[in-house]
Amino acid sequence: METKLQIHDTGNGYPGDQQLLRLRRASSGQSHQNYPQFNQNSDPTEEEEEGVEEVDSSGPNVELRNTPLPMAIKRAVWKSQQMQDNRASSSKSWKQKNKKSLRNLRSITREAGQFFTLWGKSLQLIGGNFGGGVQSYFLFLRFLVILNFFSCLLIAGFVLIPSIIFRSVGTSLENSTGPEECMKYDPNPPGLVLFYNYFLDLLSGTGFMEYSYLFYGYYNNTQVAEESFSYNIPLAYLFTAVFYFAFCLICLIIRMGNAARVAVATGGSAVGSYSMIIFTGWDYGCLGDQATRLKQKNIHYQLQVDLEEEALSRRAASLTACQKIVHYTLRVVTFLIALGLNAAAFYGIFEATNFSQQNSGRAGFLGLFFEYLPSIAITTANFVVPLLCDQFALIERYSPSTTVILVLLRAVFLRLLSLGVLILTLWQQITCDGNANSRDCSLCKYNNKDYPCWETRVGQEMYKLTLFDFLVNLAVLVLVEFPRRIVVDHCPNKLVQWFGRQEFAVPHNVLGLVYGQTVVWTGALFCPLLPVINTIKFVILFYCKKITLFHNCRPALKTFRSTTSTIYFLVTLVFGWGLATVVMIYSLAEIQPSMGCGPFRFFPTMWSIVPTSFYNLSAVTQDFLFFIGSQAFSIPLFVFSCVVMCYFIALAAVYGKSVALLRTQLKLEGRDKKFLVRQIEELSRQLERPNANSGAHS
Amino acid sequence: MGTTASQLGKELLSEYQELTFLTKQEILLAHKRFSELLTKDEKDLPNTKVSMERILTLPELKSNPFRKRICHVFSTSEQKDGSLTFENFLDLLSAFSDSATLEIKSHYAFRIFDFDDDGTLDRGDLEKLVNCLTGETDDTRLTPEEMRQLIDNILEESDIDRDGTVNLSEFQHVISRSPDFVSSFKIVL
Numbered sequence: 001m002e003t004k005l006q007i008h009d010t011g012n013g014y015p016g017d018q019q020l021l022r023l024r025r026a027s028s029g030q031s032h033q034n035y036p037q038f039n040q041n042s043d044p045t046e047e048e049e050e051g052v053e054e055v056d057s058s059g060p061n062v063e064l065r066n067t068p069l070p071m072a073i074k075r076a077v078w079k080s081q082q083m084q085d086n087r088a089s090s091s092k093s094w095k096q097k098n099k100k101s102l103r104n105l106r107s108i109t110r111e112a113g114q115f116f117t118l119w120g121k122s123l124q125l126i127g128g129n130f131g132g133g134v135q136s137y138f139l140f141l142r143f144l145v146i147l148n149f150f151s152c153l154l155i156a157g158f159v160l161i162p163s164i165i166f167r168s169v170g171t172s173l174e175n176s177t178g179p180e181e182c183m184k185y186d187p188n189p190p191g192l193v194l195f196y197n198y199f200l201d202l203l204s205g206t207g208f209m210e211y212s213y214l215f216y217g218y219y220n221n222t223q224v225a226e227e228s229f230s231y232n233i234p235l236a237y238l239f240t241a242v243f244y245f246a247f248c249l250i251c252l253i254i255r256m257g258n259a260a261r262v263a264v265a266t267g268g269s270a271v272g273s274y275s276m277i278i279f280t281g282w283d284y285g286c287l288g289d290q291a292t293r294l295k296q297k298n299i300h301y302q303l304q305v306d307l308e309e310e311a312l313s314r315r316a317a318s319l320t321a322c323q324k325i326v327h328y329t330l331r332v333v334t335f336l337i338a339l340g341l342n343a344a345a346f347y348g349i350f351e352a353t354n355f356s357q358q359n360s361g362r363a364g365f366l367g368l369f370f371e372y373l374p375s376i377a378i379t380t381a382n383f384v385v386p387l388l389c390d391q392f393a394l395i396e397r398y399s400p401s402t403t404v405i406l407v408l409l410r411a412v413f414l415r416l417l418s419l420g421v422l423i424l425t426l427w428q429q430i431t432c433d434g435n436a437n438s439r440d441c442s443l444c445k446y447n448n449k450d451y452p453c454w455e456t457r458v459g460q461e462m463y464k465l466t467l468f469d470f471l472v473n474l475a476v477l478v479l480v481e482f483p484r485r486i487v488v489d490h491c492p493n494k495l496v497q498w499f500g501r502q503e504f505a506v507p508h509n510v511l512g513l514v515y516g517q518t519v520v521w522t523g524a525l526f527c528p529l530l531p532v533i534n535t536i537k538f539v540i541l542f543y544c545k546k547i548t549l550f551h552n553c554r555p556a557l558k559t560f561r562s563t564t565s566t567i568y569f570l571v572t573l574v575f576g577w578g579l580a581t582v583v584m585i586y587s588l589a590e591i592q593p594s595m596g597c598g599p600f601r602f603f604p605t606m607w608s609i610v611p612t613s614f615y616n617l618s619a620v621t622q623d624f625l626f627f628i629g630s631q632a633f634s635i636p637l638f639v640f641s642c643v644v645m646c647y648f649i650a651l652a653a654v655y656g657k658s659v660a661l662l663r664t665q666l667k668l669e670g671r672d673k674k675f676l677v678r679q680i681e682e683l684s685r686q687l688e689r690p691n692a693n694s695g696a697h698s
Numbered sequence: 699m700g701t702t703a704s705q706l707g708k709e710l711l712s713e714y715q716e717l718t719f720l721t722k723q724e725i726l727l728a729h730k731r732f733s734e735l736l737t738k739d740e741k742d743l744p745n746t747k748v749s750m751e752r753i754l755t756l757p758e759l760k761s762n763p764f765r766k767r768i769c770h771v772f773s774t775s776e777q778k779d780g781s782l783t784f785e786n787f788l789d790l791l792s793a794f795s796d797s798a799t800l801e802i803k804s805h806y807a808f809r810i811f812d813f814d815d816d817g818t819l820d821r822g823d824l825e826k827l828v829n830c831l832t833g834e835t836d837d838t839r840l841t842p843e844e845m846r847q848l849i850d851n852i853l854e855e856s857d858i859d860r861d862g863t864v865n866l867s868e869f870q871h872v873i874s875r876s877p878d879f880v881s882s883f884k885i886v887l
């Protein structure tokens with residue numbers, strides 16, 4: 001029997017037509033196929049015509065490359081389409097020419113984009129050999145590198161380069177009005193400097209590094225005002241800092257939006273996890289026998305774990321009341337213990353910071369040790385407490401995905417609040433516990449004896465934290481990970497082999513990145529070159545982590561889904577951003593800037609330069625800005641944004657309902673199909689019976 | 699047609715760009731890699747078919763557990779032996795490329811998983827699929843009990859019309875809820 005050419009209607013795939021076709025073929029004894037059949041012996045022109053008919057029926061602009069047909073058929077259809085185009089009206093062909101040129105442009109930009117993608121090949125290699133979970137860490141790191149790089153450009157362009165250019169040219173803004181004591185600031189130590197002090201200064205940002213473009217204290221409050229050009233350095237400094245935070249937030253939100261849109265569209269389905277693993281679990285980019293076998297083991301493990309969990313949950317549902325009470329009390333107890341551990345860690349860091357501030361100023365290596373004491377305390381706490389909390393996970397017996405999220409969230413608050421404690425202690429020391437009338441702070445409203453230039457001091461703390469974090473990472477790499485691999489590879493001892501090579505712990509490493517970035521954000525106002533240092537640090541970290549991944553780590557047995565994990569990484573980063581914003585806003589608005597250094601030296605607060613400069617603007621601009629700030633504008637704006645939000649919420653609800661509706665419709669179609677098929681079978685039986693009867697008789 | 703000639707003509711190149719999702723660089727690279735698989739005399743003949751064994755020496759396909767099914771699905775040879783011409787090879791790369799849509803990827807994924815080519819995924823197909831995914835050796839296979847439980851779960855989740863098999867639209871419904879499918883269904887030379 002001749003096989004007909006049927007072009008499959010792309011994507012819609014109503015089961016009705018195809019199953020009927022299949023049944024027809026079944027009755028004629030042909031093989032069951034519901035995709036395009038290509039009979040090479042039949043007449044080519046006949047097929048072209050049929051092809052043209054089918055294509056026309058499904059729409060004039062069918063995307064040809066999107067049809068699942070062999071190349072020869074696609075070419076035939078395309079040629080006939082082109083012939084049609086030549087006959088078509090000029091407007092239609094103009095539209096199609098537009099479409100084609102747009103598509104060409106898109107493909108060119110995509111190729112250019114691929115060329116400029118940073119580390120594209122490395123990331124592909126990592127994903128293929130270690131899975132999506134580890135790859136998401138490196139994608140996150142790359143995002144942070146690019147974010148820091150653009151921040152560098154921002155700061156360099158608006159603050160650093162103008163400062164360098166206008167250092168000698170500009171004039172000072174206001175004259176000194178404060179007490180003589182407050183303006184004493186001498187960062188250069190007198191007399192001979194011992195040679196190893198240079199090394200200590202490099203690590204702690206004091207000495208020759210203190211009075212440099214690295215820190216706030218070196219910038220002057222110069223203002224250049226010529227006929228056609230004016231540049232106000234303090235204002236630029238302030239606005240650059242504010243815009244830097246806004247820019248980072250916008251980037252974070254855009255990136256989170258992309259990931260969240262996908263997650264919401266798929267409905268966050270708890271249903272369908274088995275089909276998901278089976279139908280979408282294989283990564284076709286996996287190269288090599290070893291990677292394939294590892295991936296297969298991965299999937300096998302995942303399936304076993306899921307099936308076991310299902311059996312466990314069925315058993316848990318049938319637990320007696322007594323056992324349930326034991327189970328839940330255990331979870332509450334571990335939660336309280338985790339909370340207690342966190343609290344103990346915070347107290348330890350607080351004490352260490354106080355001790356360090358009291359004993360600062362000592363010379364030599366002991367002084368360096370005291371200076372780094374808060375950093376050491378923070379790092380130790382961040383190492384020990386998550387290690388202990390991980391052990392609880394075995395007792396709590398949550399599902400693996402919940403465990404990963406819990407680990408991440410518990411540890412992030414510890415990391416960020418450790419930083420918060422350090423900043424709080426600094427604040428206490430600088431503003432004498434917020435008490436402006438205490439002995440030390442009564443003169444200049446800040447503690448000018450210990451902190452003649454407190455912004456530089458805060459900047460130095462952040463600089464030290466960044467540097468220490470980086471050095472610890474390198475030290476762990478060289479002193480822990482490489483030796484561990486060497487020991488495991490060459491020592492046949494059973495205990496050592498059970499310990500094995502390490503796994504690449506993604507949550508732990510991600511928290512390291514979040515912590516580093518939060519420190520940079522907090523310190524950016526006081527140490528403008530910190531994003532530059534951070535970019536270099538993250539680039540070196542990428543290569544170091546890649547090396548350790550490929551040489552020292554084995555692929556993880558448990559992987560988690562990359563899209564959901566990316567969202568949580570970005571959420572923790574937003575927490576860090578929030579902490580840094582609080583610090584920045586408080587520093588801008590509340591604390592008296594140092595009178596001995598910096599671009600804001602004669603202003604009551606850093607923010608007060610904005611109203612001062614505001615009155616230099618033209619009257620029209622002033623009126624416009626007043627209007628925007630007034631109630632007459634902001635209340636309608638607020639109402640309007642509420643309306644827009646309600647509209648989007650309603651839209652989302654409608655889409656959700658229509659998805660459910662389409663699903664039930666699909667079920668009904670299936671039932672209709674079964675009914676029709678039964679009808680056809682019955683009718684065909686009835687037709688055959690009279691034929692058989694008449695045949696028997698004749 | 700000169701598709702296996704040593705140089706790809708400009709017109710042919712733009713035709714392939716029009717009909718597939720591949721960029722110009724990707725098509726030229728595919729041509730180079732395909733030509734490496736040919737013997738010297740085959741290089742001059744147009745439209746040569748390369749046998750499945752030689753295709754499977756490509757490193758991107760060599761260790762893929764679905765390699766034989768992929769060759770069968772994209773092959774248009776009458777002997778059904780999985781041999782591919784250059785245009786079949788381009789179709790393969792187009793479906794697995796970065797820019798291919800979810801529709802075409804899900805369609806071809808369905809055909810690859812349909813081991814008996816009957817248009818639906820029944821229990822036998824699903825069992826073979828799971829074995830491919832977990833590995834064929836004895837220590838990585840699921841026990842029969844686990845396999846039964848797993849296939850029951852899959853059919854429970856994806857078989858909407860309850861006919862005991864997963865057809866194309868049910869399959870596409872499951873795939874559309876997965877955010878990672880498009881990025882994992884990718885083979886790049």
